Amino acid sequence: MQQIPMTIKGAELLRAELEELKNVKRPQITAAIAEARAHGDLKENAEYHAAREQQGFCEGRIQEIEGKLAQAQIIDITKMKNTGRVIFGSTVTVLNLDTDEEITYRIVGDDEADFKQNLISVNSPIARGLIGKEIDDTVSINTPGGEVEFDILKVEYI
Incomplete structure (x- = not known):
């Protein structure tokens, strides 16, 4: 089973969403299904079918989040020794050499x-072009918009 890198904040957000789905949304949907069922004939009951569809989406998302959390490799970047090397979770300030624009990125998991x-x-x-590089390195990255060159100005582990 492949582990998915995730920051502490990303894991907390997924756990909060899971809590919301299980403890708020799921009971609301169950109540909506019960109410729609009380209206009689289920074959032509649009409320019932809509509530069942909502239930399917909710249960699917619950399973998806539980799977992601089970496979998560939670990385606490604040406990890393700052070597000036770009790694998962680090905050990187770069200078776009084409536009002279300074940009700060944080490298996070896919869900974040x-x-x-x-x-x-x-x-x-x-991110793939920056990972492993260090402060003062010049990096040429093939982006969807074309080849872009960056100077790495600062790397922080916050």
């Missing part, structure tokens, strides 16, 4: 990634 918040997946082209 949000490019708008500069949280990039460990499996993204940028």
